[in-house]
Amino acid sequence: MRQRIGILTGGGDCPGLNPVIRAVVKRAAVDGWEVLGFRNGWKGVVEGDFTPLDDNSVSGILPKGGTILGTSRTNPFKKSGDLDKLKNTLRNLQLHSLIAVGGEDTLGAANKLVKEGVKVVGVPKTIDNDLNATDYTFGYDTAVNIAMECIDRLHTTAESHNRVMVVEIMGRHAGWIALESGLAGGADVILIPESPVDIEKVCKLIKKRHARGKTFSIVAVAEGAVLKDQEVIADQKLDQFGHVRLGGVGQVIGDLIEKKTGFETRVTVLGHIQRGGSPTAFDRILGTRFGVKAFELVKEGKFGYMVSLQGRNIVAVRIEEAVGQLKTVPAQYYEMAEIFFG
Numbered sequence: 014m015r016q017r018i019g020i021l022t023g024g025g026d027c028p029g030l031n032p033v034i035r036a037v038v039k040r041a042a043v044d045g046w047e048v049l050g051f052r053n054g055w056k057g058v059v060e061g062d063f064t065p066l067d068d069n070s071v072s073g074i075l076p077k078g079g080t081i082l083g084t085s086r087t088n089p090f091k092k093s094g095d096l097d098k099l100k101n102t103l104r105n106l107q108l109h110s111l112i113a114v115g116g117e118d119t120l121g122a123a124n125k126l127v128k129e130g131v132k133v134v135g136v137p138k139t140i141d142n143d144l145n146a147t148d149y150t151f152g153y154d155t156a157v158n159i160a161m162e163c164i165d166r167l168h169t170t171a172e173s174h175n176r177v178m179v180v181e182i183m184g185r186h187a188g189w190i191a192l193e194s195g196l197a198g199g200a201d202v203i204l205i206p207e208s209p210v211d212i213e214k215v216c217k218l219i220k221k222r223h224a225r226g227k228t229f230s231i232v233a234v235a236e237g238a239v240l241k242d243q244e245v246i247a248d249q250k251l252d253q254f255g256h257v258r259l260g261g262v263g264q265v266i267g268d269l270i271e272k273k274t275g276f277e278t279r280v281t282v283l284g285h286i287q288r289g290g291s292p293t294a295f296d297r298i299l300g301t302r303f304g305v306k307a308f309e310l311v312k313e314g315k316f317g318y319m320v321s322l323q324g325r326n327i328v329a330v331r332i333e334e335a336v337g338q339l340k341t342v343p344a345q346y347y348e349m350a351e352i353f354f355g
Contacts, residue, residue: 017047018311019063019103020112022080023054023087023119027140027152028292029300030080033114035071036304042068044312049106054115055122056087059095061102075301076291078155089122096129103131110316112307114138116150120319121336127317134310135319135332136303140288143187146335147321151300156183156287157194163283164198164231171229177219177270177278181263183287184235187341190287192350195233202230202354206237207342210266216273218355223276232270238262302327 020037022030038048048066051057064070064082074081089095103111110132113123116139123133137144142153160182171178180200182191188205195203202218204210219230239262263280271278292300299322306320306327318329 015045015047016109017049017107018110018112018308019049019051019058019106019108020066020082021051021054021057021114022082022084022138023113023115023122024084024138025086025116025140025288026079026084027138027288028078028155028290029151029296030082030084030114030138031071031074031077032292032297032300033136033138033151033304033307034066034081035074036301037112037308038066038068038071040305040308046109046308049108050082053083054085054087054119055089055099056085057082058102058111059087059089059098061098061105063106075297078288078290078292086118088118090125099126100129100131110134110311112136112311116144117336117339120144120332124317124332124336127332132316133332134307134316135335136307137319137321137335140190141184141187142189143185143339143341144335145338145340146319146330148324149299149322151292151296151303152288153189154295154299155290155293156190157197158293159287159290160190160194160233160283161197163281163286164194164200164233167231167281168199168229171231175228175277177230177232177267177274177276179232179234179263179267179270179278179280181234181236181280181282181284183283185237186339188235188238188347189342191233191235191238192342192347196350196353198231198233199353200231200233202232203347203350204232204234204238204266205342205347206235206239207344208347209239209241210234212240212266212269212273215266216270219270219274219276222355223274230276232266234263234266236262238266240265
């Protein structure tokens with residue numbers, strides 16, 4: 014019987030997942046290994062829901078966003094009995110090992126499974142680029158470019174109508190997308206979770222800008238940004254990893270700006286637009302390199318490790334190094350961005 018491995022994609026979707034899947038299947042085929050794809054993240058492993066993957070399965074998926082395997086935020090440690098079901102699935106399918114593609118939650122579960130004796134290799138995935146132990150994750154570059162293009166387009170409307178335009182951008186705990194798309198798009202103010210929002214300071218910047226003859230302003234705000242001593246949450250429901258759904262901060266800030274400055278202010282929420290569509294060349298290549306390296310770690314028996322981009326090299330680091338603490342925007346980087354505010 015040929016060696017057989019499984020692969021799953023967990024958490025939020027992002028551009029670059031399909032290149033990872035394709036690369037694992039293509040690389041495994043070189044050595045004659047069989048690959049099974051579990052549907053909808055950890056849920057598929059728990060329920061034994063899978064599909065065989067071969068060259069035909071992954072043909073044409075390189076430029077496609079999302080994931081052909083589907084995804085979910087299922088936590089295999091949340092419900093009693095799920096861990097035993099997961100282990101039974103792996104045993105019944107006679108899997109050599111499992112490749113888990115996901116962010117802090119998915120890899121956190123993978124790290125726990127390694128301690129339970131399950132052979133797991135990780136592939137880091139978070140569109141927010143907030144996962145530790147890797148310089149970049151795929152999907153992030155695509156999201157930054159999409160957000161930048163949206164800011165570019167908002168400039169023309171803002172200038173034509175003499176408005177303040179607030180654009181809400183993804184970023185639960187880290188402001189990487191908002192900061193870098195805002196810098197690239199020439200936003201006049203950028204607000205991120207790492208620096209609580211002083212609304213009086215924001216309004217002062219906008220008024221100063223308008224006083225020197227500018228008739229419009231662009232404010233880029235990460236969805237996880239907070240006003241001083243206040244967190245804006247649209248929905249108190251929790252997912253299986255304990256996360257609330259953030260959102261609404263853009264509208265709150267837009268309303269305050271209009272009230273305090275008297276300038277007409279409109280709010281645009283980019284939302285899932287940033288997740289969709291075809292990945293950039295950078296994300297296609299990074300996903301491909303991650304997938305190839307992940308299979309090679311499987312062959313080497315380096316379980317409990319994940320692939321990582323360090324500089325221009327793909328290396329192996331322990332999964333536990335990536336989970337438990339988020340990679341946030343350094344204070345000096347945000348201070349540099351403030352040079353261009355107003």
